[in-house]
Amino acid sequence: MNRDVAVTGIGLVTPAGVGADATWDGLCSGRSFAATDPALSGLPVDFSCAAGDFDACAHLPRRTVRRTDPFIHLALTAAQQAAADARLTPGAADPDRIGVVLGVGSNSLLGYPSVSRRLDTGEHHLISPLALARSVPSMAAGEVAAHLDCRGPNFTVASACASGGHALGVARDLIRSGTCDLVLAGGSESGRAPLSAISFTRMGALSRRRHDPAGASRPFDRDRDGFVLGEGAAVMVLERPGHAHARGATVHAVIAGYGASADAHHPTSPHPDGRGLRHAIGTALADARLGTTDVDHISAHGTSTPVGDVIEARTLRDTFTAGPPPVTALKSSLGHALGAAAAIQVACAVLTLRHQAVPPTVNVDHQDEAVDLDIVTKVPRQRRIRTVMTTSCGFGGANAVFVLRTP
Amino acid sequence: MQLTCEEVIEALARGTGMREEELIPETRLADVELDSLMLAEFATVLAVQHGVRVAEVIDPTEATTIGDIVTAVVEQARAGGAHAGAAAQEAHGTQGRQGRQRTPTGVASQGSAP
DSSP states (O other), rough: OOOOOEEEOOOOOOOEESSHHHHHHHHHHOOOOEEEEEEGSSSSSSSEETTEEEEEEEESOOOHHHOHHHHHHHHHHHHHHHHHHOOOTTTSOOOOGGEEEEESSSSOOOOOOHHHHHHHTGGGGGTTTTTTTSSTHHHHHHHHHHHHHSSSSSEEBBTTBHHHHHHHHHHHHHHTTTTTTTEEEEEEOOOOOOHHHHHHHHHHHOOOTOOOGGOOOOBBTTOOOBBBBBEEEEEEEEOOOOHHTTOOOOOEEEEEEEEEEOOOOOOOOOOOTTTHHHHHHHHHHHHOOOOOGGGOOOOOOOOOHHHHHHHHHHHHHHHTTTOOEEEEEEEEHBBBGGGGGHHHHHHHHHHHHHHTTTOOOOOSSBOOTOSSSSSSSSSSSEEEOSSSEEEEEEEEEEEOOOOOEOO | OOOOHHHHHHHHHHHHOOOGGGGTOOOBBGGGTTHHHHHHHHHHHHHHHHHHGGGGOOSSSTTHHHHHHHHHHHHHTTTTTBOHHHHHHIIIISTTTOOOBBBBTTOOOOOSSO
């Protein structure tokens, strides 16, 4: 029995642009999309990677935009793209057997300060009745289902910055088990709410390179000092390869392996030995029935934090005993889209398989001596790529690893 | 407190995300799928922007027309449904039309307002 699950549709909205092609071109341009962000004006860290080209009203009904928060706009737009890419037209499949599983890292925090002020002053009648409905994570999957008539399983996975990965993993299993014929899966998040920014700033997680936003996200570089907040969404259509062929859909790539694990260590710091990530890598490779030497490229979590990058690099070096394949870190270019980031990595891994090229890691001017990896820098690297691994980690010690292959 | 029909229509458009030209007096709520949640949001917009409490005079049943709502709100405001004061001043000062911010995705921010 073929255990692989096919990716037949891709939708992407990122700081590099709206759509898979725009995102790919942006990644390969070798630039960072970080810039001063008016939404964060006055805060200690006032820059981010915003999806600046994205106008929700250009893609969605105005009424939908009015009653939902940006993470839902991003998810809906990416889902529409994915459905179109997969030729998922009405009647193409039984709606009862189409699921939606999305990863969202946290509630949208955009409106909470206003609600909090109203609570403090007792002006309860001025609190929007939509305050909750527009911001709870499950609404992204719910809105996608309503717009695309997907009546199968519908829920949201929350595991911080690994959310989108775990959503894809659960979706993969819904296909493998025969529960669904198709699942739209991925992640969405807009981390640019001031409450989110100040929380990460107080935590010491963000880069403070205000004088040089474009140089702030620099995974594996010796001068890195934290990550850059981003936003975006990636949604993919998953189905069995046979199902895809039967309905004439194009298989872009297959998910051959998936591994999930916990560090079981600390709320925010990865285990110093990388034991959780190592476990997830081993599980994903075993699931794919492949060895480390079969992996042609790794799309790393690589957030640009001083501690996290070194632990990840050491873990990859120790796990891939014959030497890790070329590594890149997309967050150098796109920033950190939190709950969407893992799904964006997977979607871009599919694009890497399509284009047979590894996008560069931006801003690696002086690779950290503690990072003994072949980091792809400056320009894309063309090479034969049949198998890609993605690694993603989240607060709480959650890890999600994927192995993707050409069809 | 006086509210003009134009002001009510503007608030209705803002509260529901509909275009003002879609808000025709004869149109029934059922025809444009306006539900009670969106009408409650409209009432909150009126409270924030104009200091008027109108929630109790809005009939959310399907047969109600846009014209019914506008008339009811204008009459309620005239009859003393206004609660002008700090709320309205704050609305105009920080959350009103002039002060409306743009969200990260370029859409008029309603996540933080009203």
